[in-house]
Amino acid sequence: MSEAAQGELPKHEIFSKPFKVEPVYELWETPNNYRRYPGGDRLPDQLKVWRVQRQARDPKTRMVAPYGALAKPWQPSEVPDTEILVTGYNLGKMDGAVAVGRERNFLQWGFSAPPSKMTEAGRAFFLNSVCYIAKFPGKESASSK
Amino acid sequence: MLTNPQRMSTVMLTRWIGFSLILTIGVFFVLGTSAAGGLDTASPKIDLRVIYFGHPQSLRARDFVEFLERHFSKVGQGDLDTFRESEAAGYDVTILDYDELRIVNDHIQMPKSVVSKQYVRPTVTIGATGAMVCQRLGLKTGYL
Numbered sequence: 001m002s003e004a005a006q007g008e009l010p011k012h013e014i015f016s017k018p019f020k021v022e023p024v025y026e027l028w029e030t031p032n033n034y035r036r037y038p039g040g041d042r043l044p045d046q047l048k049v050w051r052v053q054r055q056a057r058d059p060k061t062r063m064v065a066p067y068g069a070l071a072k073p074w075q076p077s078e079v080p081d082t083e084i085l086v087t088g089y090n091l092g093k094m095d096g097a098v099a100v101g102r103e104r105n106f107l108q109w110g111f112s113a114p115p116s117k118m119t120e121a122g123r124a125f126f127l128n129s130v131c132y133i134a135k136f137p138g139k140e141s142a143s144s145k
Numbered sequence: 146m147l148t149n150p151q152r153m154s155t156v157m158l159t160r161w162i163g164f165s166l167i168l169t170i171g172v173f174f175v176l177g178t179s180a181a182g183g184l185d186t187a188s189p190k191i192d193l194r195v196i197y198f199g200h201p202q203s204l205r206a207r208d209f210v211e212f213l214e215r216h217f218s219k220v221g222q223g224d225l226d227t228f229r230e231s232e233a234a235g236y237d238v239t240i241l242d243y244d245e246l247r248i249v250n251d252h253i254q255m256p257k258s259v260v261s262k263q264y265v266r267p268t269v270t271i272g273a274t275g276a277m278v279c280q281r282l283g284l285k286t287g288y289l
Contacts, residue, residue: 018191019184067245069276070289082285093289101286105267108279108286112272114208123184127191127216130269134193134237138265 001068001110004028004049005086005099014085014132019124023050028089037094049089052099052122053113068112070097079103085129100129105138184216196221196236198228200244209242225274226256233266241278242271 008025015021027046034040068088073096076082081104088099088110099110107129115123195217199206201224213220223232225243233239243256255274262282270278270286280287 067273069273071276071279071286072289074285079285097289098286103279103284103286105265106279106282106284106286107267107269108275108284109269109271110276114205115212116208120184123212127184130195130213130217130238130240131191131193133267133269136267 001070001099001112002089002091003053003055003111003113004051004089006047006049006089006095007087008048009086012085014128015125017128018131019128021121021124021128023121024119025050030095031089031091033090033092034095040095043095047089047095050121051119052111052125053118055113055117068099069108069110070099071101071108071110073098086125100125102133102136105133105136107133107136190218191216192218193238194219194221194236195238195240196223196233197240197242198223198225198232199240199242200225203244205242205244209240213240228256228259230259230261230264230266233268237267239266239268240271241268241275243274 004026005023009015009021009023025048028049030043030045030047034043070088070090070093073084073087073094074082076084083102084098085100085102085107086098087096090097098108101108101110109126109129111118111122113122115126118126195213197206197209197213197220199209199222201222206222210220210222219236221236225241228241241260248254255277260268260278260282270276273288276286276288279285
C-alpha cells in the first residue's frame with residue numbers, strides 16, 4: 001500500500017459530509033504489478049491518484065510503514081451491505097485493490113498514517129468515514145442479547 | 146474637458162468602486178471557506194461519541210486521540226490488547242488501531258483483540274491491524 005488513493009472521487013456522501021474532501025490529483029506511473037493481472041495490459045501508462053498521507057516509503061520494501069492494508073476487490077452489487085469507497089495505489093497487488101471499504105458495521109481504513117501525517121484531504125476523508133459508519137449500527141441477533 | 150472638482154469626484158468614485166469590489170470578493174472568499182468546512186477552522190465539534198482502542202502511551206495513539214478530541218464531542222481511549230466489546234458501550238463509533246505490527250516466522254503478530262460475529266457497534270478498523278480484525282471476521286475488507 002502506498003500513500004495514495006487511486007482514481008477520481010465517486011459521488012458519495014462520504015466525500016462531502018460533514019467536510020468536503022478536496023483531493024489534489026497527480027498522475028503516477030502505472031505500477032508493473034498491475035500488468036500481471038487480467039486487464040492489466042490495457043491500463044494507461046499513468047493513473048490519477050491523490051495523496052491521503054505523507055509518510056515516506058521504505059526504500060527496500062517500497063511500502064509505507066507502519067504498513068497499511070488492501071482488500072481484494074469484489075462486486076458490491078453481489079455482496080449485500082458492502083461498499084468500495086476508494087481503491088489504493090499499490091506496488092504489489094492488483095489494480096482496484098480496496099483501500100477503504102465497508103461491510104455491515106465495519107469500515108476498514110487501509111491507510112496507515114496517524115492524522116498528523118495525513119494530507120488535508122486525507123484528514124477530511126477520515127473524519128467523514130467516522131461520521132459515516134455511525135449510520136450503520138448492526139442488528140443484534142437474538143442469541144447475542 | 147473635466148474641471149478640477151469633476152476630476153476629483155471621478156477619482157473618488159473609481160476608488161470607491163475598487164474598494165467595494167475588493168470588500169465583496171473578500172466577503173465571498175470568507176463565506177466560501179467556511180462553507181467548505183476547512184478542518185483547521187474553529188468549527189463546532191461533531192456530536193458523536195468516539196472511542197479509540199490502540200497501543201496506549203504510544204505517539205500514534207496520542208496523535209489519533211488529540212485529533213479526534215478536536216473534532217468530536219466525546220472521545221474515549223482504550224487498549225486494543227485488552228479490548229472487550231462491552232467497553233464500546235456508550236459510544237457511537239469505535240476505532241480499532243494499533244502501532245507497527247511485528248512479523249515473526251512469517252506471521253503477523255498483533256494484539257489478541259477479540260471481536261465476535263455478534264458485535265454490532267459501528268467501527269472503523271485501521272491499517273494492517275484493522276485488516277486482520279476484518280479477516281478474522283470473514284469480511285470482504287479483510288487482508289488481501
